[in-house]
Amino acid sequence: MATMIMKQPPTGGFSFENCKRNAVVEGSLNNSGGSLPAARKTGTTICGVVFKDGVVLGADTRATEGMIVADKNCSKIHYISPNIYCCGAGTAADTEMTTQIISSNLELHSLSTGRSPRVATANRMLKQMLFRYQGYIGAALVLGGVDCNGPHLYSIYPHGSTDKLPYVTMGSGSLAAMAVFEDRYKPDMEEEAAKRLVRDAIAAGIFNDLGSGSNIDLCVISKGKVDYIRPHDEANKKGVRTGDYKYTRGTTGVLTKAVKPLDLELLVESVQTMDTS
Amino acid sequence: MLGETEPEWLSEEVKTGTTIIAIEFNAGVVLGSDSRVSAGASVVNRVMNKLSPLHDKIYCALSGSAADAQTIAEIVNYQLDVHSTEIGEDPQVRSAATLVRNISYKYKEELSAHLIVAGWDRRDGGQVFATLNGLLTRQPFAIGGSGSSYVYGFVDAEYRRGMSKEECQQFVVNTLSLAMNRDGSSGGVAYIVTIDEQGTEEKVILGNDLPTFVDQ
Numbered sequence A: 001m002a003t004m005i006m007k008q009p010p011t012g013g014f015s016f017e018n019c020k021r022n023a024v025v026e027g028s029l030n031n032s033g034g035s036l037p038a039a040r041k042t043g044t045t046i047c048g049v050v051f052k053d054g055v056v057l058g059a060d061t062r063a064t065e066g067m068i069v070a071d072k073n074c075s076k077i078h079y080i081s082p083n084i085y086c087c088g089a090g091t092a093a094d095t096e097m098t099t100q101i102i103s104s105n106l107e108l109h110s111l112s113t114g115r116s117p118r119v120a121t122a123n124r125m126l127k128q129m130l131f132r133y134q135g136y137i138g139a140a141l142v143l144g145g146v147d148c149n150g151p152h153l154y155s156i157y158p159h160g161s162t163d164k165l166p167y168v169t170m171g172s173g174s175l176a177a178m179a180v181f182e183d184r185y186k187p188d189m190e191e192e193a194a195k196r197l198v199r200d201a202i203a204a205g206i207f208n209d210l211g212s213g214s215n216i217d218l219c220v221i222s223k224g225k226v227d228y229i230r231p232h233d234e235a236n237k238k239g240v241r242t243g244d245y246k247y248t249r250g251t252t253g254v255l256t257k258a259v260k261p262l263d264l265e266l267l268v269e270s271v272q273t274m275d276t277s
Numbered sequence B: 001m002l003g004e005t006e007p008e009w010l011s012e013e014v015k016t017g018t019t020i021i022a023i024e025f026n027a028g029v030v031l032g033s034d035s036r037v038s039a040g041a042s043v044v045n046r047v048m049n050k051l052s053p054l055h056d057k058i059y060c061a062l063s064g065s066a067a068d069a070q071t072i073a074e075i076v077n078y079q080l081d082v083h084s085t086e087i088g089e090d091p092q093v094r095s096a097a098t099l100v101r102n103i104s105y106k107y108k109e110e111l112s113a114h115l116i117v118a119g120w121d122r123r124d125g126g127q128v129f130a131t132l133n134g135l136l137t138r139q140p141f142a143i144g145g146s147g148s149s150y151v152y153g154f155v156d157a158e159y160r161r162g163m164s165k166e167e168c169q170q171f172v173v174n175t176l177s178l179a180m181n182r183d184g185s186s187g188g189v190a191y192i193v194t195i196d197e198q199g200t201e202e203k204v205i206l207g208n209d210l211p212t213f214v215d216q
Helices: A017-031 A092-113 A119-132 A174-184 A191-208 B066-087 B093-106 B146-158 B165-182
Strands: A046-050 A054-060 A063-065 A068-071 A077-081 A084-091 A139-147 A150-156 A162-164 A167-170 A216-222 A225-233 B020-025 B028-033 B037-039 B042-045 B051-055 B058-065 B113-121 B125-130 B137-139 B141-144 B190-196 B199-205
Touching: A046 A084, A046 A139, A046 A150, A046 A174, A046 A191, A054 A084, A054 A139, A054 A150, A054 A191, A077 A092, A077 A139, A084 A092, A084 A119, A084 A216, A092 A119, A092 A139, A119 A139, A119 A150, A119 A162, A119 B066, A139 A167, A139 A216, A150 A167, A167 A174, A174 A191, A191 A216, A191 A225, B020 B058, B020 B113, B020 B125, B020 B146, B020 B165, B028 B051, B028 B058, B028 B113, B028 B125, B028 B165, B051 B066, B051 B113, B058 B066, B058 B093, B058 B190, B066 B093, B066 B113, B093 B113, B093 B125, B113 B141, B113 B190, B125 B141, B141 B146, B146 B165, B165 B190
Parallel strands: none
Antiparallel strands: A046 A054, A046 A167, A054 A216, A063 A068, A077 A084, A084 A139, A139 A150, A150 A162, A216 A225, B020 B028, B020 B141, B028 B190, B037 B042, B051 B058, B058 B113, B113 B125, B125 B137, B190 B199
């Protein structure tokens, strides 16, 4: 439902209204001696695909704080239950805490029912929690797993809406990854083909999106087996320096040498025992 | 891009900018919807079925904010389940519509979703209810979503009372096709659900099977 609110007829050219507002806000903040804190984000590429026997989840490993890479090798595929894993994009703290809370609740639920947890249950719990917080928890998740009803894959948005699909991508690099999926996805793929497809989709995100980078992590979930491959592909290995600034001994000629021993006397010796009981 | 801290779709709410339609015929109802879900300028799901079951013979069509609409549908599905167990028989379409209306009205400031409720029950046959902004009104047909603005003229001119099931289905498909062609927020495939005394039939019509009008 699109409701259009027109304040005045649009004039041609660019509008610099927001620039004035930003300058005022920043000015007043700087005067009071502070600056806007930047939340650490996983500007990310995450994706998942359903193949013949299960699901493959993939993620890059870069965590950014504004324009700086805060963590070059962070883990974005979180454990929910032995048969369910969840990739998280958005605010790093939100995805971490949300997945931990739901993982804990799901374990209690599973003990209470006496059954292995289902992916649809995890999906309901996550969407109801995110809806309750009306989008203020910035967690965009790709949830995948295998349960008694087969393999399932869900994408969950920060406001609490979910989609159940055979292939999903999330994060700033989602458009690049989705382009790869739309081209090469086929239903009922083999495991190796699915891993290759996910690896290529994440690589597309890593190389074409500034917010994603470093390595590619994969998680292959099938009935009774989970392969957490970290890293699956070191797409961005740190280069080896070809030159060296170390000089060998003898490069600089020694003219004179004088050795003077330092006489030190022991003044105070005290021993403080640590309570290690 | 330098200076961009996060992709806009993360802060943009996911909307089902949509076209939905429900129409009553002599012995049941036909519901139809497109399948596009957008977040800002990006399409996040191109095959979403916006016709959500509330009960065996009662469906609702979702539009507006995806999270709000999905949540309302799931809550009413649960409440209707409890209600039908309590009364020991299939619930009335009016009951389902009332439950949706109660949530839409109570939280009208916070929510931004419009659900059209339609179904068949033994007492009154096929019924279509609109629950926009918390009202409850029974109508012979109802359209909603961003794409509906483009087809008000078409439905007003083409609707006739007493159409048969097949004519209704064709009417719904034509309306959806016209709206999907003109509204940027609607597209993908068309989902059609037909509910009558015999049962519920779900159908998908893929993009190139949709009817074309002006030379396309």
